[in-house]
Amino acid sequence: MLAAGGVAALAAVPLAQLVLAAAGAGPARAAALLLRPRTVDLLTGSLVLVLATCAGALLLGTATAWAVVRLPLPAPRLWPVLVCLPLAVPSYVAAFAWRATWPQVHGFWPLVLVMVLTTTPYVTVPVVAALAQADHSLAEVARTLGRGRWRAARAVVLPQVLPAAGAGTLLVALYALSDFGAPAVLRHETLTTGVHRLLTGGLDRTAPAVLALALTALALLCVAGERWARRLGSGRRSPAARAAPPVPVHRTTALLVAFALAAVAAASVLGPLAALGRRMLTSERYSASAADLVGAGTTTLALAAVAATAVVVAAVPVGHLAARRPGRLTAALETAATTGHALPGVVVALALAGLWLAVAPAAYQTAVALLSAYAVLFLPKALGTTRTAVEQVPVAAQDAARALGCGPVSAWLRAVLPRALPGLAAGWVLVAAAVSKELPATLVLRPAGMDTLATELWSRTSLGAYGAAAPVGVVLVLVGLVPALLLARSLRQQLPGHLRRAPAPAPVAAGVTGVAR
């Protein structure tokens, strides 16, 4: 309990620091900063981006999910994997790839396109799961009672699917709100890029903190909404629940739909990869230095490994508590520990930079400060998997070990750890992949001379050295494939038999879809 409390408190520290830093501005200056026309512009920029992205992702994601679950598509096992793949492409890499191909392209609509393509899986995946598990027997009852097929579906299936779609859409909103790289590359100004500009172009940290607080308030709204929507959807299935049969459609229709789905996947994943590859081959000067790429890759791996290990270890007490002793206090601790989920990377970096400078200046420009940001940002990713992993171990196993004379710690290590290990490992991989792709916090907090893959891509684009940046983008997509495929694997577990292959429990979905970043 104490350890869980400590972890939760540490995770919430950046938010507190941010409030303090913003308070340092004093009411007059804070008001002047918040009430200027630019704040309104930035707020509008964020809101229209969020709304357009959500609308696009909701439509595309729901339609895709329905097609995957209910239509008799060719190669049925392929689609659940394919709908997860866009998660592999970080939005800033996609934006960079399109920009490197069509440099005139910039602004709102291209950004919305990129954001929709990269975030749609946040809607597709939970809706596929919800549709697959939706209790179709109720719809049949409705039909026998005289409802038409569509009205029956609306009355029965929709309520079962809507919470999943809503929760997914709010994750999309959070992603669009927090994202720094893609809006920066495509030059659409939002609160997030506004904070970054004040941070890099201004001389003090108070002004960005004030703006960051406004951004955080919006992000917290998204998170609260997402939790609410998820609670709505956590109803119990009846034991007699039955999956829906495929909707009978003409073979040509099914083929056309399959083609459309494939086209979307290609635009999301293959498109950026091809664009990067083309730019790599056509660049005349500044060919990529393999040594730089290897160096940045090694640094990224090391950071990712250390951060993921620390995060998983920190997630164990909180996850254990959540699994074994649910209650109000536990829920509060869990909420505090997931603070980072609602904080955009640039905000965490801003808060932690101030915090380390105030508390331990010696640690400020070391990997410790950077790792602390990763821990805050990505702890929520490991919490879900950890809790599920511990939940799956029977309490009796631990009790038995205790009864056989094991000490409490060794009982946990010998009885719980081995069984929870696959789940913990999944969380580790998710965090490691997220760290590998993180851009805004790394830009601000990295120590002198340290380059990660993400910052390498960023600094190379700053000179128009697009050719040299392209291979880094390719590597980043490959890194992103790991969590995307893990999610696809876990999604397949939740599907009816004809859509999956071998069973293998992996409680990954909570971690991947649980955090949009």
Place this chain on the structure above:
Amino acid sequence: MDLRRRPLTALAAAVLSTCSLAACGSPAAPAPASGDGATTAQERTLVVYSGRDEELVAPLLEQFEQASGIDVEARYAGTTELAAQLLTEGGDSPAQVFLSQDAGALGAVADAGLLAPLPDDVLATVPAEYRAADGSWVGLTGRARVIAYDSAELTADQVPGDVFDLLDERWRGQVGIAPSNASFQAFVTALRVTEGEERTRAWLEGLQANGAQVFERNGDILEAVETGAVDVGLLNHYYWARSEQDPATLRAQLRFGDPGTTSALVNATGVALLPGTSGEVSPEGLELARFLLSAQGQTYFAEETAEYPLADGAPDPAGVPALEELQPPQVDLSDLASLQETVDLMTQTGLL
């Protein structure tokens, strides 16, 4: 119940302490000033804050490492960002050398009393107009402010040589700027110094009212002009001179500012030494300053970054007018230190 709770606490405490140890001992954490070769008597290291792009400076710092045997740890970020950081860190800063892409940031840091004066022999290698009057920094290279234009749309004489003409309706939505970039901010400072606060404010507001397009960085502006996304962009000459393709064949071409106007400002990149925690200038830092002003360093700048080397007798870069032909305005670069006022003005006008 209690039995199950306490062991968990103990375990968590154990794993947490292990995790923090792991973090400290991570291979990714470079431990400053502690070489791992115990046999080496004393490894010489130097912490450099570079407000200049890594692409440009890293190869030169590598040459310095090879020539001197000194291990350089460079932190790359925007010049303004690093100046802000130096101001925050004050005397606790690990930085021993500050490489700045503009004179204004150097002046702001010098005004805060964070810089140590350079020895006379180092200062004397550079003409007086390109170094601090109090000897707190010395210029390394000059970069001219230019207006890059789309040669597919415009001829050189259609492009204004004075930035105030960019407020004309003709340029609506067609001007690219990078307000968070230190070079742009230094230019705004120069405008404030020469043209006054009110005219500068009116210019900044006019640019926005005229739909100026905002970019994160200068390189992005050049790319936008090159591809026809904007007709003109405000940047430094060298972004053009060292772009991916041969600059003469580029669609983006350069218009240098009208002689004597602020639009023809030649700003200086420079180097300054920080006494840091020890209170004394490190000999390694001084060695780096001398190296950057040496024939090797200055030739690198001329050839690789296409900037104007400022040390006496250094070669001019190819493909651009010689430094003597530029006729910059009568602005003392030491007067560009009022960065805070510029940032405030830009914040008020909504550019930051």
